Amino acid sequence: MSTHLTQSAAWQALQRHAAIIANEHMRDVFAREPERFSQFSLRAGSLLLDYSKNRISSETIKLLVDLALARKVPEHRGAMFSGAKINTTESRAVMHVALRNRAEGRGLVRPMMVDGIDIMGDVLHALMRLREFSERVRDGSWTGSTGKPIKHIVNIGIGGSHLGPMFVADALKDYQRADLTLAFVSNPDRAQIDEVLGACDPAATLFVISSKTFTTAETMSNAAIARGWVAEALGEQAIARHFAAVSTNHHATTEFGIPADGVFPMWDWVGGRYSVCSGIGLPVILACGFDTFDAFLSGAHSMDLHFETAPLDQNMPVIMALLGVWYAEFFQAPASAILPYDHRLKLLPFHIQQVDMESNGKGTTVAGDPVETLAGPIIFGGGGSDSQHSFFQLLHQSPRLIPCDFVAALKTRRGTDASRDLLLANCFAQTEALMKGRASAELANIPEALRPHRSFSGNRPTNTILLDSLTPFALGQLVALYEHKVFVQGVIWGVNSFDQWGVELGKELAKSLEPSIAGQGLLAARDSSTAGLVAAYLEAKRRSV
Numbered sequence: 001m002s003t004h005l006t007q008s009a010a011w012q013a014l015q016r017h018a019a020i021i022a023n024e025h026m027r028d029v030f031a032r033e034p035e036r037f038s039q040f041s042l043r044a045g046s047l048l049l050d051y052s053k054n055r056i057s058s059e060t061i062k063l064l065v066d067l068a069l070a071r072k073v074p075e076h077r078g079a080m081f082s083g084a085k086i087n088t089t090e091s092r093a094v095m096h097v098a099l100r101n102r103a104e105g106r107g108l109v110r111p112m113m114v115d116g117i118d119i120m121g122d123v124l125h126a127l128m129r130l131r132e133f134s135e136r137v138r139d140g141s142w143t144g145s146t147g148k149p150i151k152h153i154v155n156i157g158i159g160g161s162h163l164g165p166m167f168v169a170d171a172l173k174d175y176q177r178a179d180l181t182l183a184f185v186s187n188p189d190r191a192q193i194d195e196v197l198g199a200c201d202p203a204a205t206l207f208v209i210s211s212k213t214f215t216t217a218e219t220m221s222n223a224a225i226a227r228g229w230v231a232e233a234l235g236e237q238a239i240a241r242h243f244a245a246v247s248t249n250h251h252a253t254t255e256f257g258i259p260a261d262g263v264f265p266m267w268d269w270v271g272g273r274y275s276v277c278s279g280i281g282l283p284v285i286l287a288c289g290f291d292t293f294d295a296f297l298s299g300a301h302s303m304d305l306h307f308e309t310a311p312l313d314q315n316m317p318v319i320m321a322l323l324g325v326w327y328a329e330f331f332q333a334p335a336s337a338i339l340p341y342d343h344r345l346k347l348l349p350f351h352i353q354q355v356d357m358e359s360n361g362k363g364t365t366v367a368g369d370p371v372e373t374l375a376g377p378i379i380f381g382g383g384g385s386d387s388q389h390s391f392f393q394l395l396h397q398s399p400r401l402i403p404c405d406f407v408a409a410l411k412t413r414r415g416t417d418a419s420r421d422l423l424l425a426n427c428f429a430q431t432e433a434l435m436k437g438r439a440s441a442e443l444a445n446i447p448e449a450l451r452p453h454r455s456f457s458g459n460r461p462t463n464t465i466l467l468d469s470l471t472p473f474a475l476g477q478l479v480a481l482y483e484h485k486v487f488v489q490g491v492i493w494g495v496n497s498f499d500q501w502g503v504e505l506g507k508e509l510a511k512s513l514e515p516s517i518a519g520q521g522l523l524a525a526r527d528s529s530t531a532g533l534v535a536a537y538l539e540a541k542r543r544s545v
C-alpha cells in the first residue's frame with residue numbers, strides 16, 4: 001500500500017470537499033432535506049444506525065468510499081477473513097471472526113484457514129468443552145473440594161481478558177442466574193481482591209484465570225493471592241476444583257495446579273482485545289448459560305457477514321469508520337465519545353476504548369514509516385444520562401468538535417417502562433441539541449450580555465445506534481460492529497491494528513524497578529524523578545513498619 005495517504009487523489013478530493021461542508025450547518029441541511037433520516041440510516045439485523053446527524057452529503061459518502069477503495073479496504077478485509085498474517089510485527093493471523101463462525105441454515109460451517117489448516121475443528125471443540133464444563137458447574141455436578149456446589153465465580157484477568165467479558169456479562173445481567181455471583185478482579189491493588197474474596201465462601205468459589213499468556217504480572221499476582229486463599233481454607237489438594245483457566249500457555253496452567261479438564265484454549269490468532277468470543281467469555285457462559293453466549297456469538301457472526309458482504313456505502317462498520325476518519329482528519333476532532341443510554345451498556349466505552357486505542361493508537365505504519373496524520377482517536381465516554389450532568393457541557397459548547405456515538409436499546413428483557421421513556425427522550429434530545437444548537441437570535445428574551453453564554457453553535461455530529469432490544473444477539477452485533485470499525489480505520493491509516501508494542505516498555509521498566517521498590521536494588525542509574533518517587537515510597541514503608 002502507498003504510505004502517502006495524504007497525497008492520494010482520494011484524500012485531496014476529501015480535503016477540497018471538507019472546505020465546502022465546513023460552511024454548511026446541519027440545521028439548514030435538515031430543513032432542506034426532509035428525507036435525510038431514510039437517506040442516511042442503515043439496518044443490519046437487530047441494529048439501526050442513524051448517521052443523518054453528520055456533517056455530510058451523499059457526495060461526502062461517495063468520496064469517503066473512494067478513499068476506502070484507494071486504501072484497499074475490501075482487499076484487506078478479504079485478507080483478514082482468509083487467515084493471512086496481517087498482524088505483521090508478530091507474524092500472526094487475525095481470526096476472531098472464526099470464534100463465532102457458524103453454519104448458515106443446514107449448511108456446513110465454512111472452513112477458516114490458518115497456515116493451511118482449518119481451525120474450525122479446534123474452535124468448535126473448545127465451544128463444546130466450554131458448554132460441558134459450564135453445564136456441570138451450573139447444575140451442581142462440578143463441586144468444590146468439599147462437595148459444595150459453586151455459588152461464586154471470580155474472573156481474574158486484565159485488559160482484553162477482563163474488559164470484554166466484564167462488559168458482556170454486565171450487559172447480560174438480566175440473563176444471569178440469581179443464585180450465582182460473578183465478580184471481576186484486575187487491579188493488583190489488594191483492595192480489590194480483598195473486597196471480592198470477603199464476599200465469597202472458599203468452598204463454593206470457582207476462579208477463572210483468564211490470561212492468554214499466563215505471564216501478565218497483575219493477573220499472576222492476583223491469581224497467586226486467590227490460590228493462597230483457597231489453599232489456606234481448604235488445603236493444597238483443593239486447587240484443582242476451584243480454578244479454571246483460559247490460556248495458550250498450558251505449561252504454566254499445569255504448574256499452577258489446574259488440571260487439563262479445567263483449562264480452555266486460546267490461540268495466537270486471537271488478540272486479547274478481540275477475545276471475548278473465545279473461552280475468555282467463560283465467566284459470561286458460567287453466569288448466563290451457554291445458550292445465551294451462543295446467541296451472542298450468532299449476533300457477532302451476523303455482523304461479520306454484513307461486514308464481509310454489504311456494499312461499502314451500506315456497510316455499517318465501514319460507514320462508522322469513514323465518519324470517524326472524516327472528523328479526525330478533516331475537522332481535527334481530537335477525540336470521539338461513546339455514550340450508552342442504557343445502564344446495562346455502561347461498560348461499553350471502556351471495552352471499546354481498549355479495542356480502539358490499543359489497536360490504532362500507533363505512530364508507525366505497517367511499512368515502518370511514521371504515520372502521516374494523528375491516526376487513532378482518543379476514545380472516552382460514559383453512560384447517559386449521568387454524563388449529561390458531567391462532561392456534556394464540553395460536548396455542547398467547547399470549540400472542540402467531539403463526534404459522539406449514542407447507543408441505546410429500545411427494549412430490555414424487562415420490557416419498556418416510563419423510565420425508559422425518560423432515558424430515550426434524553427438520548428434523542430441530546431443528538432438534536434448537538435445538531436441544532438441555539439443561535440443568539442433565538443435568545444431575544446435573554447439579557448444581551450448573557451446571550452453569548454446561552455447560545456450553542458450546534459453542528460456537532462452524532463451517530464445513534466439503536467438495538468431493537470438488549471438481547472445477546474444484538475449485543476454480539478454491537479461488539480463486532482466496533483471491532484470492524486476499528487479494523488477499517490486501521491487499514492485507512494495504514495497501521496497494524498493487532499499488535500500493542502506500546503504497552504511493553506512500561507511493563508519492562510516496572511519489572512526492573514521491582515528490586516528497588518522492595519528496598520534491595522540500586523537506583524543510581526534511574527533519573528532523579530523516578531529515584532525520588534521510589535525513595536518517597538521506601539520512606540513511607542520504613543515509617544509504617
Ligand code: F6P
Pocket residue numbers: 158159160161210211212213214215216219271272273358500503
Ligand atoms: O498489556 C496489554 C495486553 O497484552 C492486552 O493486549 C491484553 O489484553 C492484556 O495485556 C492481558 O494479557 P493476557 O491475557 O496475556 O494476560
